[in-house]
Amino acid sequence: MSEIWLIIKREYWTRVRKKTFIIMSFLGPLLIVGFIGLTAFLSKEKKGGYEIIVFDEGKIFNGVLRNNEKYHLEWAPENKNYNQIQQIFKKDERLDLLLYLPANLIKTNSMTAKCLYKSIPSSPAQKHLTSIINEAIELYRVNQNNIDIETYRAIKTRVNLDIIDIENQENKNIQRKGIVGIIFAFFIYFFILMYSVQVMKGVIEEKTSRIIEIIISSVSSFKLMIAKIIGVGLVGFTQFFIWIIVISVTSILLLNNLFPDIYSSTLQSQNPITVDSSESAQIIDFLLYKIHWPSMFIFFGVYFIGGYLLYAGMMAAIGAAVDEETDTQQFLIPLTIPMIFALSMISSVIDAPSSSLSFWLSEIPFTSPVIMLVRIAMGIGPSSVEAWEIMLSVGLLFSTFILTTWLSSKIYANGILSFGKKATYKELFKWLKS
Amino acid sequence: MPRSNIIQIEDIHKSYGNYKALENINIKVKKGSIFGLLGPNGAGKTTLIRIINQIILPDKGIVKIHGQALEKKHVYQIGYLPEERGLYKKMKVGEQALYLGQLKGLSKTEAKNRIKLWLEKFNIENWWNKKIEDLSKGMAQKIQFITTVLHEPELLILDEPFSGLDPANSELIKNEILELKKAKSTIILSTHNMNSVEEICDEAAIINKSKKILNGKIDVLKNEYSTNRWKVIYKGNKMSFTNAIWGGWKLENHQSLENGTNVAEIELLEQLEISDFIKGIVNHVEIQEVIKKTPSMQDVFLNVINNE
Numbered sequence: 001m002s003e004i005w006l007i008i009k010r011e012y013w014t015r016v017r018k019k020t021f022i023i024m025s026f027l028g029p030l031l032i033v034g035f036i037g038l039t040a041f042l043s044k045e046k047k048g049g050y051e052i053i054v055f056d057e058g059k060i061f062n063g064v065l066r067n068n069e070k071y072h073l074e075w076a077p078e079n080k081n082y083n084q085i086q087q088i089f090k091k092d093e094r095l096d097l098l099l100y101l102p103a104n105l106i107k108t109n110s111m112t113a114k115c116l117y118k119s120i121p122s123s124p125a126q127k128h129l130t131s132i133i134n135e136a137i138e139l140y141r142v143n144q145n146n147i148d149i150e151t152y153r154a155i156k157t158r159v160n161l162d163i164i165d166i167e168n169q170e171n172k173n174i175q176r177k178g179i180v181g182i183i184f185a186f187f188i189y190f191f192i193l194m195y196s197v198q199v200m201k202g203v204i205e206e207k208t209s210r211i212i213e214i215i216i217s218s219v220s221s222f223k224l225m226i227a228k229i230i231g232v233g234l235v236g237f238t239q240f241f242i243w244i245i246v247i248s249v250t251s252i253l254l255l256n257n258l259f260p261d262i263y264s265s266t267l268q269s270q271n272p273i274t275v276d277s278s279e280s281a282q283i284i285d286f287l288l289y290k291i292h293w294p295s296m297f298i299f300f301g302v303y304f305i306g307g308y309l310l311y312a313g314m315m316a317a318i319g320a321a322v323d324e325e326t327d328t329q330q331f332l333i334p335l336t337i338p339m340i341f342a343l344s345m346i347s348s349v350i351d352a353p354s355s356s357l358s359f360w361l362s363e364i365p366f367t368s369p370v371i372m373l374v375r376i377a378m379g380i381g382p383s384s385v386e387a388w389e390i391m392l393s394v395g396l397l398f399s400t401f402i403l404t405t406w407l408s409s410k411i412y413a414n415g416i417l418s419f420g421k422k423a424t425y426k427e428l429f430k431w432l433k434s
Numbered sequence: 435m436p437r438s439n440i441i442q443i444e445d446i447h448k449s450y451g452n453y454k455a456l457e458n459i460n461i462k463v464k465k466g467s468i469f470g471l472l473g474p475n476g477a478g479k480t481t482l483i484r485i486i487n488q489i490i491l492p493d494k495g496i497v498k499i500h501g502q503a504l505e506k507k508h509v510y511q512i513g514y515l516p517e518e519r520g521l522y523k524k525m526k527v528g529e530q531a532l533y534l535g536q537l538k539g540l541s542k543t544e545a546k547n548r549i550k551l552w553l554e555k556f557n558i559e560n561w562w563n564k565k566i567e568d569l570s571k572g573m574a575q576k577i578q579f580i581t582t583v584l585h586e587p588e589l590l591i592l593d594e595p596f597s598g599l600d601p602a603n604s605e606l607i608k609n610e611i612l613e614l615k616k617a618k619s620t621i622i623l624s625t626h627n628m629n630s631v632e633e634i635c636d637e638a639a640i641i642n643k644s645k646k647i648l649n650g651k652i653d654v655l656k657n658e659y660s661t662n663r664w665k666v667i668y669k670g671n672k673m674s675f676t677n678a679i680w681g682g683w684k685l686e687n688h689q690s691l692e693n694g695t696n697v698a699e700i701e702l703l704e705q706l707e708i709s710d711f712i713k714g715i716v717n718h719v720e721i722q723e724v725i726k727k728t729p730s731m732q733d734v735f736l737n738v739i740n741n742e
Contacts, residue, residue, distance in 0.1 A: 006536050014525065210520030214581070217487040217514040218537040220506075417489070419518065430451065 003219045004227040011202065011231025016238060025239050029246040037254045050096045050125060055085045058103035064136040071128055089116065097121060099129065106137055165383040174378040178350035180291050181377030184300055185346055185370045189339055191304055192369060195236035196311035200328065202228055203319025212416045221413040229312045236308060291377065299376050306397035307369035311335065313405035320415025321423040338366035349374050353384040365400040368393045407432055440465040440589055440620045441486065446495035448481055455481040457644045463622060468615055470631040470638035471624040474739060478644045479624045480517065483591055487514050510539040513587035517594045519578050521566045528562035531581050538585035545584065552580040572603050579607060583614065590614060590621045596630060608634060628732040640735060642742050652731065659734040662702040663727040669694055670719030679714040682706035695722065
């Protein structure tokens with residue numbers, strides 16, 4: 001037992017002291033948070049609002065188009081044509097956008113207006129413009145058809161459709177939650193692959209440096225393999241915890257600075273006609289309250305352990321079967337294909353989380369870590385994944401790990417003593433039988 | 435009282451698929467001796483060494499240490515320097531030796547103290563924090579040797595310990611091996627270097643094509659394989675020497691020195707005794723010295739392997 005502990009300690013410490021580990025632990029999450037933050041920041045509304053020059057070709061929208069300080073509209077001189085107005089827009093630094101409402105805009109129900117920009121307007125601004133144009137056209141037609149404005153307002157509706165599970169009515173819009181599942185699925189894929197490959201590299205290092213023979217004259221090759229897998233796995237866990245801490249701290253800091261109003265903002269739009277401007281607040285509300293984070297993290301941990309153990313044993317066998325890293329390709333490809341296949345199936349799983357495809361992909365151990373996390377993100381219950389399915393999947397994953405590790409250890413024990421050549425599949429099979 | 439055996443290898447067989455790596459190997463190694471394990475490449479020496487180290491298991495047969503069948507606990511009594519050796523390149527000298535020492539059952543403090551002593555002994559005290567990849571091959575070999583003997587094993591198995599070493603380091607390691615012998619360690623030395631076998635081994639076994647074909651004390655082996663070769667130093671005419679006796683012998687080499695002395699190397703064929711030969715030439719030349727040529731281990735080795 002003490003030798004196993006010694007080996008685990010060595011595997012762990014030599015890796016966590018490496019510069020690449022330290023850089024990856026902090027830079028990785030910072031990049032992720034930075035990227036999300038940047039996207040959010042770019043889609044955030046422009047401070048100080050927009051100055052918009054409107055070219056109303058049909059001269060029908062003045063007074064109908066809703067004007068406010070944030071999206072301030074001014075009418076283009078009437079004696080100018082479209083080209084001249086474009087020149088004015090270009091020269092006047094004060095102007096942010098040129099809104100071109102062609103004369104035929106009101107003719108049918110589906111026409112196109114144009115918005116010319118110097119720097120691209122934010123997506124809320126785009127939505128606002130679309131909405132006020134629609135509103136203006138509708139109001140114009142209300143007038144034309146002698147409809148009472150109050151009647152129009154009473155008729156005008158905006159419906160949200162919530163997709164609700166009859167058994168669990170709190171469980172709304174689960175497909176949106178799948179997005180969180182995708183992120184977890186990519187992470188688990190990345191972590192499993194990165195750390196199981198490290199096991200393979202560690203084995204190759206011991207084999208090429210020839211220290212392997214000295215080590216296995218002190219401990220059995222099986223113990224060495226298991227200790228190495230545990231040591232590297234602990235490094236993976238350490239990195240995962242650092243990531244969680246760094247991501248949580250930086251996202252809280254970022255949220256407070258970028259969106260100081262998120263905690264106070266109201267989530268429902270007050271007027272059915274106006275655009276809901278607090279979309280980012282809605283997303284944050286969704287992330288904070290609709291996703292069951294504890295189960296996400298717990299199952300990330302469980303499936304990381306299971307998936308990592310499943311792949312690490314096989315990677316150790318590959319490392320033992322080759323003489324240098326460049327020879328690993330032919331063995332690595334068949335091993336990684338199931339996981340890549342799982343990633344490519346995520347969208348089908350989100351579309352139908354309780355279909356039989358989703359069921360099997362989340363039960364088969366080679367794809368289950370990726371797929372099950374997507375289903376769990378969409379909620380545990382009849383509409384996505386039942387508790388028994390998770391238990392079965394975890395059970396299958398761990399029993400397959402025991403089987404593959406046992407088989408891998410046979411390849412490993414023979415491979416580490418075979419120098420100077422790359423093993424063929426035939427030899428691997430022979431070693432399996434030994 | 436005869437010394438007891440530390441290692442008894444009894445009827446060991448090992449095959450890889452259809453290939454027989456070892457067949458019916460029986461060897462005894464006396465405690466406190468240096469035992470040479472000889473044989474051409476691919477003869478099965480490394481397989482045998484791996485079996486003694488419990489890296490692989492034999493298909494049949496048993497290896498006993500102090501009369502007990504090998505068990506896990508015995509790895510602490512054995513030190514092993516494999517032919518293909520290496521260390522973790524990125525690890526520091528001290529850390530590495532500490533790790534390997536602890537794997538062989540030493541406590542951390544004990545290992546640390548011993549490493550320090552060894553580094554001092556080799557005048558490399560300041561190497562603790564050097565990385566292996568920064569050392570030359572010869573320097574790394576010294577560290578390798580230290581890690582092999584650190585836990586003061588009763589039995590040392592050294593596979594080609596001199597390969598890749600310059601003459602100075604070779605000498606250093608040879609002296610260390612002799613020191614260890616004095617300190618009552620037993621050493622199994624697998625090597626192609628017959629000079630070193632002759633110089634330091636007490637006994638040897640030759641393995642060829644997976645079988646043991648010879649085993650015994652070095653001087654006994656040499657005697658057994660001595661051929662009827664003699665060196666005759668004489669004064670006189672070469673023609674008189676060669677014509678003195680017709681048949682029954684072969685002149686293998688002849689040298690005439692400046693002072694009129696000749697050195698002839700001859701091999702006597704079966705029917706001729708050296709006394710008859712001397713009687714035959716004594717009237718023709720002036721005999722100064724007749725010496726029996728003993729074979730070197732190299733001769734024994736080649737003789738045995740070629741007759742197989």
